[in-house]
Amino acid sequence: MQYMLLIYGDENSWTEQEREECMLESMKITDELAAQGKYIAASPLHPVSMATSLRVRDGKRQITDGPFAETTEQLGGYYLIDVADLDEALAIASRLPPAKKGTVEIRPLFPLPEPN
Amino acid sequence: MDKSACIAKVEDLYQRDSRKVFATLVRLLGDFELAEEAMHEAFAAALQQWPEQGLPHNPLAWLVSAGKFKALDGIRRKQKFGQLQPDLQRLAEELGEHQEYMAEQEIEDERLRLIFTCCHPAIDARIQVPLTLREVCGLTTEEIASAFLTQPATLAQRIVRGKAKIRDARIPFKIPELAELPARLDAVLSVIYLIFNEGYSASAGDAAIRRDLSDEAIRLTRLVLELLPDPEVMGLLALMLLHESRRAARTDENGDLVLLEDQDRSVWDRQMIEEGKQLVRRALATRRFGFYTLQAAISAVHADAASPQETDWHQIVALYSLLLQVEDSPIIALNRAVAVAMRDGPGAGLEIIDQLLRHKELAQYHLAYSARGELLRRSGQPQLARQAYAQALSLAKQAPERRFLQARLAELDA
Numbered sequence: 001m002q003y004m005l006l007i008y009g010d011e012n013s014w015t016e017q018e019r020e021e022c023m024l025e026s027m028k029i030t031d032e033l034a035a036q037g038k039y040i041a042a043s044p045l046h047p048v049s050m051a052t053s054l055r056v057r058d059g060k061r062q063i064t065d066g067p068f069a070e071t072t073e074q075l076g077g078y079y080l081i082d083v084a085d086l087d088e089a090l091a092i093a094s095r096l097p098p099a100k101k102g103t104v105e106i107r108p109l110f111p112l113p114e115p116n
Numbered sequence: 117m118d119k120s121a122c123i124a125k126v127e128d129l130y131q132r133d134s135r136k137v138f139a140t141l142v143r144l145l146g147d148f149e150l151a152e153e154a155m156h157e158a159f160a161a162a163l164q165q166w167p168e169q170g171l172p173h174n175p176l177a178w179l180v181s182a183g184k185f186k187a188l189d190g191i192r193r194k195q196k197f198g199q200l201q202p203d204l205q206r207l208a209e210e211l212g213e214h215q216e217y218m219a220e221q222e223i224e225d226e227r228l229r230l231i232f233t234c235c236h237p238a239i240d241a242r243i244q245v246p247l248t249l250r251e252v253c254g255l256t257t258e259e260i261a262s263a264f265l266t267q268p269a270t271l272a273q274r275i276v277r278g279k280a281k282i283r284d285a286r287i288p289f290k291i292p293e294l295a296e297l298p299a300r301l302d303a304v305l306s307v308i309y310l311i312f313n314e315g316y317s318a319s320a321g322d323a324a325i326r327r328d329l330s331d332e333a334i335r336l337t338r339l340v341l342e343l344l345p346d347p348e349v350m351g352l353l354a355l356m357l358l359h360e361s362r363r364a365a366r367t368d369e370n371g372d373l374v375l376l377e378d379q380d381r382s383v384w385d386r387q388m389i390e391e392g393k394q395l396v397r398r399a400l401a402t403r404r405f406g407f408y409t410l411q412a413a414i415s416a417v418h419a420d421a422a423s424p425q426e427t428d429w430h431q432i433v434a435l436y437s438l439l440l441q442v443e444d445s446p447i448i449a450l451n452r453a454v455a456v457a458m459r460d461g462p463g464a465g466l467e468i469i470d471q472l473l474r475h476k477e478l479a480q481y482h483l484a485y486s487a488r489g490e491l492l493r494r495s496g497q498p499q500l501a502r503q504a505y506a507q508a509l510s511l512a513k514q515a516p517e518r519r520f521l522q523a524r525l526a527e528l529d530a
Contacts, residue, residue: 001286084286084288085286085287085288086236086238086285086286086287086288087287087288087290087292087293087296090238106285108284108285108286110284
């Protein structure tokens with residue numbers, strides 16, 4: 001079962017040192033997951049000030065500077081993992097350093113039928 | 117065994133054990149709808165085959181196995197029509213590998229697994245209770261709705277949402293690992309306690325169904341205790357048995373509440389009290405007891421007293437003090453104040469209650485004023501008692517409680 005772990009938090013609440021420690025810890029976890037065959041992908045994201053949002057309306061592209069919505073906590077990164085069940089996903093999510101400061105949202109991927 | 121006896125046996129198994137078969141099939145199939153269908157087909161097959169071929173050696177295992185093959189057939193039929201989804205494909209392969217019969221005990225454990233699944237913290241708390249009653253206990257949506265005074269449609273929606281979450285987020289059907297067990301067990305116990313209280317409190321709803329809820333809660337706790345002999349599970353079971361033992365005495369012929377001190381103690385169920393007391397002793401002996409055990413211990417002290425005057429109030433005050441350390445709640449503090457009044461006289465209790473009322477948390481709580489009124493009455497201050505009862509009445513919402521307060525006011529006026 002594949003889950004996406006979406007990391008939300010106030011992106012201004014991290015000190016430089018915390019960010020670095022978080023990165024090191026996260027890399028350790030991804031290495032571990034990869035060794036167990038549970039890792040698919042993961043990455044931090046640039047802050048929302050770097051976001052660009054696009055809508056197509058009546059065939060026209062509307063491009064705006066900024067995120068989909070202004071919120072106090074922002075999407076700051078993600079993990080894509082392949083584990084047995086929700087409990088295992090929860091166990092991994094609870095080890096991620098940002099879980100202590102922000103929120104980790106766990107979303108199961110919707111499996112599509114395999115192409116014929 | 118003749119044919120009619122075989123049919124009776126199937127019907128009896130359906131009454132008592134169909135939820136066990138269902139719980140097993142849910143885990144094997146990972147899907148509530150498939151499992152419900154397979155369970156019914158298995159019982160239908162038993163009705164046809166047992167009278168002809170005789171009773172199987174292990175009827176429950178037979179039913180599980182039959183249900184599994186019925187589900188497998190269904191999956192294969194769908195496959196022919198080319199609409200099989202990848203997860204069903206995987207399921208069919210897995211089921212094919214599990215050919216062996218299950219032991220009786222394994223099937224017993226399946227309901228406990230299902231309780232942990234239905235009470236998973238990833239499921240909304242308002243969904244956990246009806247989901248557990250529907251899927252683990254097998255109550256109908258209408259029965260649950262009537263007990264909780266909720267629209268059946270609303271409840272049905274919640275149950276569907278819960279089942280979808282279990283399936284789509286793949287909440288596992290298993291007993292949590294040791295590290296998580298205490299927290300997860302807490303959630304299970306509080307769901308069971310909610311079910312019990314809903315059945316026990318005389319607030320509203322159909323009396324017979326409410327009694328069923330209490331019985332189910334006790335049965336579930338017995339099941340949990342059998343597999344996890346944790347002191348708090350003992351405590352919860354003891355607490356429920358000790359409360360339930362007073363069922364016949366706690367309402368009068370009009371359905372009005374009778375206070376503990378006014379109850380006819382001769383109709384208390386001694387067998388439940390004995391079992392409850394033994395469980396309290398076992399839980400206390402572990403020295404790892406908590407919230408439920410302490411409340412049960414208080415209830416056990418009441419059960420031991422032949423009359424309100426003979427109650428060991430010293431012990432009750434001591435137990436409430438311990439309970440306050442476990443859970444610092446103003447309602448527990450209020451109960452402790454009432455016990456202090458019984459031990460040291462109404463003045464001592466009033467002092468604590470007035471202090472509690474200054475802290476605001478209890479300012480809107482009718483029972484705080486009702487207790488205050490009672491202590492004022494006992495200390496010979498009928499005027500002040502009247503005021504307190506009137507204030508309680510202005511805050512009380514449930515009909516039996518309002519009638520009780522009105523009766524107290526009428527007594528004071530007489």
